[in-house]
Amino acid sequence: MALIRELGETMTIFDNTLDADGALIVGAGLAGLFTALKLAPRPVTVLSPKPLGMGASSAWAQGGVAAAIGQGDSPRAHAHDTEMAGAGIVDHGTAEGVTAEAVARIEDLARWGTPFDRDDFGNFELGREAAHSANRIVKVEGDRAGWAIMQAIIAEVRRTPSIRVVEGITALSLARDNGRIVGVYCRRLGDRYSEPIYIRARATILAAGGLGGLYAVTTNPPGVRGHAMGMAARAGAIIADPEFVQFHPTAIATGADPAPLATEALRGEGAILLNDLGERFMPAIHPDAELAPRDIVARANFRQIQSGRRVFLDTREVLGADILTRFPTVSKYCHDAGIDPVNGVIPVTPAAHFHMGGVKVDERGRSSLPGLWVCGEASCTGLHGANRLASNSLLEAVVYGARIAVDIGGLEPARELTPFKGIEWDDAEGNKAEEVLRNTIAVQELRRIMSDLVGVERDAEGLKTALRQIAHLEATAEQVTSAYLNMTTSATLVAAAALKRTESRGGHFRLDYPEPNENWELHTEMTLGEALAIRAGA
Numbered sequence: 282m283a284l285i286r287e288l289g290e291t292m293t294i295f296d297n298t299l300d301a302d303g304a305l306i307v308g309a310g311l312a313g314l315f316t317a318l319k320l321a322p323r324p325v326t327v328l329s330p331k332p333l334g335m336g337a338s339s340a341w342a343q344g345g346v347a348a349a350i351g352q353g354d355s356p357r358a359h360a361h362d363t364e365m366a367g368a369g370i371v372d373h374g375t376a377e378g379v380t381a382e383a384v385a386r387i388e389d390l391a392r393w394g395t396p397f398d399r400d401d402f403g404n405f406e407l408g409r410e411a412a413h414s415a416n417r418i419v420k421v422e423g424d425r426a427g428w429a430i431m432q433a434i435i436a437e438v439r440r441t442p443s444i445r446v447v448e449g450i451t452a453l454s455l456a457r458d459n460g461r462i463v464g465v466y467c468r469r470l471g472d473r474y475s476e477p478i479y480i481r482a483r484a485t486i487l488a489a490g491g492l493g494g495l496y497a498v499t500t501n502p503p504g505v506r507g508h509a510m511g512m513a514a515r516a517g518a519i520i521a522d523p524e525f526v527q528f529h530p531t532a533i534a535t536g537a538d539p540a541p542l543a544t545e546a547l548r549g550e551g552a553i554l555l556n557d558l559g560e561r562f563m564p565a566i567h568p569d570a571e572l573a574p575r576d577i578v579a580r581a582n583f584r585q586i587q588s589g590r591r592v593f594l595d596t597r598e599v600l601g602a603d604i605l606t607r608f609p610t611v612s613k614y615c616h617d618a619g620i621d622p623v624n625g626v627i628p629v630t631p632a633a634h635f636h637m638g639g640v641k642v643d644e645r646g647r648s649s650l651p652g653l654w655v656c657g658e659a660s661c662t663g664l665h666g667a668n669r670l671a672s673n674s675l676l677e678a679v680v681y682g683a684r685i686a687v688d689i690g691g692l693e694p695a696r697e698l699t700p701f702k703g704i705e706w707d708d709a710e711g712n713k714a715e716e717v718l719r720n721t722i723a724v725q726e727l728r729r730i731m732s733d734l735v736g737v738e739r740d741a742e743g744l745k746t747a748l749r750q751i752a753h754l755e756a757t758a759e760q761v762t763s764a765y766l767n768m769t770t771s772a773t774l775v776a777a778a779a780l781k782r783t784e785s786r787g788g789h790f791r792l793d794y795p796e797p798n799e800n801w802e803l804h805t806e807m808t809l810g811e812a813l814a815i816r817a818g819a
């Protein structure tokens with residue numbers, strides 16, 4: 282039983298120890314791969330559970346990357362919008378710094394081959410998304426930014442000799458030595474029986490994504506389930522703002538898991554929300570109607586659905602048949618589900634989409650644990666506050682990826698990569714393993730608890746019930762594997778922090794405390810110990 286209790290806590294050095302020869306990056310989304318490229322020519326090993334490009338939210342991004350690049354726009358205006366969306370707890374310095382570095386990082390992505398949409402003069406064609414005061418979303422073919430950026434970056438990674446990619450491997454626990462993170466314990470995806478591999482590293486960069494998949498209804502890929510935050514918390518890292526989960530208002534309601542996304546850019550184009558009585562309900566709720574902040578639109582949709590209505594996105598008048606060419610990804614999702622967006626409306630539902638919280642890092646991407654840097658959605662930099670401004674997350678990933686590379690580059694001497702026994706990706710085995718992990722009753726139960734009790738609307742009673750049920754799951758699950766414990770750990774942190782924050786702000790809405798409280802205009806900082814104490818008292 283309880284493999285993790287042997288693994289996570291005692292950290293025996295196993296025979297099958299490998300040396301990363303320098304930096305080790307856990308996760309191969311935009312955060313991980315961009316950091317690897319920025320570290321070149323310093324050697325780096327990147328771990329990816331799936332073949333590169335698969336299993337990462339980054340490749341599914343539809344809108345694009347926010348950058349104050351257009352005429353009349355400025356980083357200051359972008360920072361201001363970021364702070365307004367973040368509902369009072371965005372770090373001012375972080376917002377100013379990230380938005381100021383945006384253009385340089387977009388240039389990196391373009392230099393590495395991202396075919397951003399441009400006009401006849403070569404200027405970026407910029408999209409608009411909710412709560413941005415200017416057109417500032419750098420995009421590709423309308424809604425294919427994530428896919429195109431990842432294709433370009435992956436090609437560049439493959440061309441870079443200092444980057445060693447190990448596919449088909451998943452990290453279970455961080456390895457500690459005298460309080461310092463010295464690498465990770467990992468396993469071939471799905472191989473639960475052989476001894477874990479210890480990969481030793483002088484610098485470990487956790488870039489294993491967010492936690493949307495902890496919820497039953499999510500837009501995130503199946504493997505993105507809070508593993509990064511769970512691993513770091515179990516190793517003792519300080520976690521910031523875990524209660525702030527962003528629910529996207531318009532996942533396409535096809536019953537598919539994960540739920541495909543209908544990008545906010547559609548509402549940016551003027552698409553409207555209707556209920557099944559044909560009523561447009563957003564104008565009565567917020568002056569910006571469908572372009573109100575995401576949490577407000579998500580709650581409005583949630584309440585319609587709770588009251589027995591269905592909700593639809595109507596693009597017919599503003600886009601007509603243009604949706605097919607201007608939003609090919611959304612059109613394909615609709616087509617696959619038998620929905621005709623040209624002549625009909627698109628059924629939508631709120632879905633867990635993005636985690637504003639994560640492992641607390643400083644401006645260099647350093648966590649509270651020496652030897653551990655965290656990048657991308659796994660981290661909490663303070664940029665998003667209580668609510669992320671659309672398209673700021675890919676930006677955050679590249680800005681911090683570059684900063685982390687500079688920081689590690691200053692500490693780490695260049696060295697040669699030695700041959701490393703590769704792990705062959707076996708598609709059938711890997712997919713089967715993921716399917717098993719996805720569908721165990723304990724995992725399904727955990728996801729149900731999160732959606733029902735720690736979701737769009739929360740209250741003390743529900744959160745306490747959730748914490749008790751998560752504890753029960755941990756105590757009774759047939760196999761408490763490290764992967765499962767990473768998930769329950771993240772779930773515990775979200776629910777405990779949500780219970781502690783007795784107010785509503787941004788993505789965190791408490792029915793029993795529906796207003797913001799100025800005493801809570803601050804970040805949550807929590808260790809796993811504190812979260813477990815809250816859970817024990819629930």
Ligand SMILES: Cc1cc2nc3c(=O)[nH]c(=O)nc-3n(C[C@H](O)[C@H](O)[C@H](O)COP(=O)(O)OP(=O)(O)OC[C@H]3O[C@@H](n4cnc5c(N)ncnc54)[C@H](O)[C@@H]3O)c2cc1C
Nearest residue numbers: 308309310312338339342344345452489490657658672675
């Ligand atoms: C449908 C969708 C649309 C979006 N649209 C936009 C947008 O337009 N603009 C924007 O800015 N943001 C958007 N976002 C958010 C954005 O895509 C993510 O926040 C961002 O891509 C996160 O990048 P990342 O590299 O941190 O994580 P990911 O891209 O999720 O990558 C995580 C990596 O870690 C790996 N991993 C997970 N667990 C482990 C483990 N245990 N061991 C090893 N590796 C592991 C995964 O396989 C993956 O390779 C969108 C998100 C979704 C889901």
